[in-house]
Amino acid sequence: MDNPNKPILLIVDDNPTNIKVLFNFLKESGFKVLVAKDGESALSKLQEISPDLVLLDVMMPGIDGFETCRRMKEDPKLKEIPVIFMTALSDTVDKVKGLSLGAVDYITKPFQQEEVLARINLHLKLRSLTLDLAQKNEKLENFNHELERQVEERTAELKRTQSQLVLGEKMSALGQLVAGVAHEINNPVNFIYGNLRYASEYTHGLLELVQKYQEKDPDPGEEIEELIEEIDLEFVNEDLPRLLNSMQIGAERIREIVLSLRNFSRVDEAEFKEADLHAGIDSTLMILHSKTKAKGDDPGIEIIRDYGKLPLVKCYPGQLNQVFMNLLVNAIDALEENRKSERKIEIITQKREKDIEIRITDNAGGIPPEVQDKLFNPFFTTKPVGKGTGLGLAIVHSIIVEKHGGTIECQSQVNDGTAFILRLPVDN
Structure with missing residues (x-):
């Protein structure tokens, strides 16, 4: 054979x-x-x-x-x-x-048979060695390509992890700072707020006493008449209650801001627990108020809240606040670049059969289809060098999908606007 x-x-x-x-x-x-x-x-x-x-x-x-x-x-x-x-x-x-x-x-x-056989065997051996070497070189080249691919993947993963850690540390540091500032402001504000009621009562009593004196003694003498004229007692009687009321409103506003700062920082809520998503969104909007309010000739950005009735949701509250912050900042940046005459961000929430849906929509210029496919890729950004890391949406995706088992979707129409739809599972 x-x-x-x-x-x-x-x-x-x-x-x-x-x-x-x-x-x-x-x-x-x-x-x-x-x-x-x-x-x-x-x-x-x-x-x-x-x-x-x-x-x-x-x-x-x-x-x-x-x-x-x-x-x-x-x-x-x-x-x-x-x-x-x-x-x-x-x-x-x-x-x-x-x-x-x-x-x-x-x-x-x-x-010469021996010579022919020797030359044939020599060149067959050389051919065998050449083929073997070529196969080894090919395997080595394939191995190098695979090694390079793995190194690139590991490097990208390392960069992503490092960047997430850095951003996480920054958010943690921001949370600590915000919580510290809120704590420091909270005590004196509560002191002022709590005493304004008494100050208002005391002032009302004193003004009433002055009025009674004026009724009992309509001619107090030249010296007192000069003092009444100097301090414009009639104006003080009218303006002081309004002044105290304005102070009361201002103190209440500061208390609301402090509460929002504390809600946003969520320093004591690193664990998985029930939370009010609307409170997280509102506290984030309060932090960003300076970027959306009207300034001079700039009419600002209109914020439309269309909140449905939501149950408390089991989540990592601080991480979801980070998601709201990243998405709202991106929407604000897009609107600032677009410079439409009417700029708005609409936030719609609703309870569905098996999940909670949060839709954040802007009316900026929209995102081209070729860019939409890359939005959640780490390090991808359309912002100029130095303005964006390309990590914001990647981290948003990680928090929603990996940490909470939810989904995130981008719907965008060029020359119209963009909507990010978050869906978080919820127990019925």
């Missing part, structure tokens, strides 16, 4: 005697031998089979051995097959010509 792994040799020669001698000798030496009687038939046969080595006669009818070799080396499928020329010529010029065409060796007629 023939060994299927026998090396295959192709003899190309027009001399029947040479073919017979080589065929029998090489077959007995353990090779599988094929024969072609001219260059054209050899090239045709080479399209069907791929021998391990070609023994090629130089002088043949039709195209000679040199032309046959040249065509082989021009064919990508054949160029790596080693060619040994067979010739009776001893001219060095012919040998140089053959080698320059890509042949690997020469054997001279009449054949």
Whole structure:
């Protein structure tokens, strides 16, 4: 039974005697031998089979051995097959010509069997080593490509993780700072707020007492009359209650701001717990009030709240506040760049069958479709260098999808606006 792994040799020669001698000798030496009687038939046969080595006669009818070799080396499928020329010529010029065409060796007629066998085995061994080296190089190249790909992935993951940690630390530091400021403001504000009621009562009593004195003694004397005129007692009677009322309203506003700051910081709410999402949105809007309010000729950005009736939601409240902050800041930035005459952000919430939906919509210029597919990719940003890290929406996606098991979707129409739809699971 023939060994299927026998090396295959192709003899190309027009001399029947040479073919017979080589065929029998090489077959007995353990090779599988094929024969072609001219260059054209050899090239045709080479399209069907791929021998391990070609023994090629130089002088043949039709195209000679040199032309046959040249065509082989021009064919990508054949160029790596080693060619040994067979010739009776001893001219060095012919040998140089053959080698320059890509042949690997020469054997001279009449054949010396031991020499022929030694040269064939040498070049088959070299071909085997070359193929083996090529395979190893290919594997090494593939390994390097895979290694480079893994390094790029790990580097991107590391950068993303580092950036998330840095941003998380910044948000934590901001939360600590906001909480500290809120705490420091809270005590004196409560003191002022609590005492304003008494101040208002005392003032009312004193003004009433002055009025009674005026009724009892309409002519208090020149000195008191001058003092009444100097302090404009009539105006004080009218304005002081309004002044105290304004102070009361201002103190209440400061208390609301402090409460919003404390709600936004959520320093004591790192665990998974029930929270009022509307309170988180409102506290975030309060933090951003200076960016949305009217200033001079700038009419500001209209904030439309269309809140549905929501249950308390189990979540990480501080992280969701970070989501609201990132989405609202992006909407505000887009509106500031767009500079429409009427700019607005609409926030709609609703309880659905199995989740809570929060929709934040702006009427800026919209986002092109080719950009929408990349919005949640880490480090992708359309903002100028130095204005955006490309991490805001990636972190929003991570918090909503990975931390809360929800979904986030972007719907945008160019020249119209953009909506980000958040959906958070909720127990019915």
